Amino acid sequence: MKFSRRTATVAVVAGTASLALVLSGCSTDGGNGGNSDEPITLTITTFGTMGIDANYAAYEKAHPNVKIEATNLENGGAARDDAYAKIAAGTGLSDVVAIEEGWLSTIAEVSNAFVDLRDYGIEDHKSDWLDWKYAQGTDADGRVFAAGLDIGPQGLCFRGDLLEKAGLPGDRDGFAEAIGGENATWESFFEFGQKYTAATGKPFYHNPSFFFNSFVNQQAEGYYKKDGTTLNVKDNAALKGQLDLIVKNANIGAGLDAWGVAEQAKADDFAVYVCPSWMLGVVKGYYDQGTTGTGWDFADVLPGGAANWGGSFLGVSESSEHKEAAADLALWLAEPEQQAAAFEAAGPFPSTLKGQELVKSATDAFFNDAPTGEIFANRSKGVVAQVKGPEDSNIQDNVFGPVLTDIGQGKYTNGDDAWAAAMTLFDQLIKQ
């Protein structure tokens, strides 16, 4: 489908090469339309720590004729590359595909690779979801090509034990208050960090890129204007201001890129981490399973106000041989109950109101028994969905990403230079 506008040449060569195919005895597997009780295998591709393995088992139990073949990719980037390659090929996508918010808008441009979930009744449950989450999975023509799974409200992960040693408030309310509570700004956050480093001589944070990405997500308009097509990076004073602030506070960073973060966490080399809901599982992953009492805690605060960062969706491949069954599985996985179960298992926060209600009383032993369900619910209040454009993840990863890594490494002493470097990358990378 993707190369439908191909020139005739490839088709001719492909035809000739089919001969080789026949000769070598290979064949593509034939179609297999499905009755509802016929045994079928559904494939699903996910990424990172989504916590839905237990849900598969439950679904298989309820549908004895369905076998779920799950592939979990190491991260969103790998999932993106795989999805692109398979959409381009026109075949090979799993029946159900997890899509990350960062590249959802690219998929939206070729959303006909995925079925319209309205054909499978998603509209009947529209009110389950947060409005903006549902809207994100809808393309320009009104087709709903992706069902919302989790969202990324953000709090702060912090090391209570280290803060206390530094003579600063180390309980979660005290910490939240100390950096400004509901009125916390990035300035007040960094002021607090300066105190920590002054008292201990140790870095306060690990990597500055989170502070920038969070900030971008807090803006009414991020890398794109509200129309989703006009770029909003050049001459964006807010973004430049945040970069300035980060450069000024580079002295309290660990001065390291993402490598070795687990070792550094265990060596008490930093005390704070911006934590979108999906990040909790990542921090836990630095330690052996079941570890508690590491000093990590989770606070109901985010400098600069509430914002969403990331989250995922499920799409059903148009090339699936079992669209109906696949849509049933995808929509079931996106139901509040299953979202809640995934949260309990790995931490991604539900995008449905009822799902959030279900996890309200959840606590997390690793994070000093923090009431994570309640905190994330608070943290998602007032979140306004930001319109993302097709190059959003490219800008985050390849324009500001390298500059922020360099800032972490102490390469820049003033924000103007850092901004200029980012703009150079922007001009080189982004078609304008």
Next chain:
Amino acid sequence: MTTTIDRRPSHGGLHFPDQDERAARKRKARFYDRPGWLSYALLAAFFLGAVFPLWWSFVMGSRVASDINAVPPVVIPGPNFLENVLKAFQTVDFAKALVNSLVISTAIAVSVVFFSTLAGYAFAKLSFRGRNPLMVAVIATMAIPTQLGIIPLFMLVSELKLTNTLGAVIIPGMVSAFGVFFMRQYLVDVIPDELIEAARVDGASMWGTFWHVALPSARPAMAVLGLFMFMAAWTDFLWPLLVLGPKNPSVQTALSALNASGGHTPDYSMVLAGTVVSIVPLLVLFLFAGKQLISGIMSGAVKG
């Protein structure tokens, strides 16, 4: 003590006839330096350099991840190898990957060897119009970096709906210019022209002559070529990465996914245990057929 390297035909070793002549010459005048202790020291150092990374990955693969930070570095294996291998198999589908790679590599090796022997025989022993220019074409194509055609090849494989199937990897690897060249060089000297003429006089068909005369003589070279092709296919990465993907991995794409599984902080022990698993099949092959590999690398000759 001035031994020469033994060049007498041994099981499966490759011996181009002109080498045997040289060997004969050499037997008359064998002048080899006696190695001093420095030579052995150099070889021993090189041996250690060759073995250490492999040994170290086994050591790390048998311990716990945090041992990677040990000062001085760990060199003695620990007790956790099987546990780590098990973890690796749970993280990525290594079992499927091993089977896939076995199928891919075998299919490519068999196909290349067959087509190369066929064409190599024709070039070496049959006369036909255009033989020389076509042979030059074969040699010229050896210098073409075909890897750079991946974009149209990707489109082609997509058109054929081969994405995610093993055929996507096997089909583009079915022939090799090097293989044709290699077999031609071997067969040109190893089969006497009279033998072919005689078979023809006896009324054998062309195919019969190929099957009963050429093929048996070609066996040693076929084995070596097959070995090389198997290894090349087993170790290939970029192309399987593009067309197979994570659902139907090859050993290399599975290992790559395993390596990336923990973000920037993988479970080093698990990753290195998986790496050892990915190497073991070729290690076994190497232990059994290392001599043939060496003779394969050291043989193959263009006469000036």
Next chain:
Amino acid sequence: MSTLQAQRRGAGLTFRQKLSNFDYKFSPYLYISPFFILFALLGLFPIIYTVNVSLYNWDLLKGQGDFIGLQNYATTLSDPMFWNAFGNTFSIFLLSAVPQLVMATIIAAVLDQAIRASTFWRMSVLLPYIAAPVAVAVIFTQIFNQFGGPITGLLHVFGLEPIKWGYDVFPSHIAIATMVNWRWTGYNALILLAAMQAIPRDVYESAALDGAGRIRRFWSITIPMIRPTMIFVIITATIGGLQIFTEPKLFDGQSNGGSNRQFQTIVLYLYEMAFPRRDFGRAAATAWILFLIIILIGLINYGISRTIASQDIKKNVRVPVAGTRRTIGGRK
């Protein structure tokens, strides 16, 4: 015998004889055709069709767009990231090719003596060749782990600061070149050894009788005599080295050649362009630019080797060809 004569005269042929004639004439073409047909379809066609793709706006997901002539080439050649990748590729190539050739020659010379247990030593130098580039990259990424791993451990023992292998440009190139060197030095040593063994021993013997020492014999006999083979090794190392992909791709699995493209090579740039950045047109243009670079370097090498060959009086020099590394992705 009479059948044969009858055929040669071409008169009074029976059906069987006609069939046999047909068999004789066309079988050779039948035998070589599978190779040529498959190679044309799967090797040659893609390379040529790359030109076509490179002349269009061609999105990975949306397919072919407008014809834009040479614009993809212009954009690529004016892209600093392309030149960054170009520089990285040559830097890594030089850091691998030069030490590799020197080491391989030394090892070959050492093996070209009356070594005890020669098979053992030959196998031991070839051992790294069995580890796939992916495995090599995984292992060496941990060996060069800035936050642990044997090298940081050793530096620590000597009271030295860790080196930022994954972040600083030059150290990262050294790390990647080390992976290539480790895998290929022994392989090339065996090729050079074969060349050395083809040198008639009486040449050495008479030189020794004339009082030439080992070092002298090495420089004035061995090196000139194996020069064609060395050029061959350099050519294959160039073709493989300029297409290096796996090692830098895996050295930092989360990016395409480092957080700031410190070790992004041309093929990695091509990959990033084609897939994460979805621009098939520019990726195709990059492929062709690299193709031309490789052909150009190949021709220069060929020119040099011909000049040298015509100076050499000796005939029948052996040029071993071990081209397995040139099959699709065979090397990297």
